[in-house]
Amino acid sequence: AQSVTQLGSHVSVSEGALVLLRCNYSSSVPPYLFWYVQYPNQGLQLLLKYTTGATLVKGINGFEAEFKKSETSFHLTKPSAHMSDAAEYFCAVSDNPNSGGSNYKLTFGKGTLLTVNP
């Protein structure tokens, strides 16, 4: 079964600073990878995804993530934090169907709460 680990349940940055949220997956076969964001009192929203192709993927609101197979990681970054980025971020994985897996099940990490200080 897939599993995903998010290092740091709470990350605090200053406005304008680099945002780095860490995500590692456990599968020996690269899965499909996703980052979702949850703003206060709202549902989750897809930020970006990696399935195949370019390992650096860009998402909404200036976020990007890089898939590193050798490190089994998919860390989320943003060069300059904005107050509006304060939210909880979830990394998620599903099996890669090209490797015989079933990609209809999404497994979420436990989330990282991002606080942005003025």
Added chain:
Amino acid sequence: EAQVTQNPRYLITVTGKKLTVTCSQNMNHEYMSWYRQDPGLGLRQIYYSMNVEVTDKGDVPEGYKVSRKEKRNFPLILESPSPNQTSLYFCASSLSFGLAGEQYFGPGTRLTVT
């Protein structure tokens, strides 16, 4: 507007009193899913449905039932709620089960069972 709606948004009930949380999507999506979110545990899948009349258990199905009689609706039923089912519940949908990673989420239902 394309959306997933859930009702009610907030519910306080007592142990053993049957309840239903409705979920509806207007995007003609095939795949729908229910999650519960608990502090420190992230989101855990309860049930999912790949299409009408096709449902299957997720990671934490005990104490819940679902049905998918119509494509747009996917209600979550708690036959006999217990306090350990106090949680924040999310319904989600995606175009197909092949795109299950790209889900649209509803706004959530906060359930308290006393």
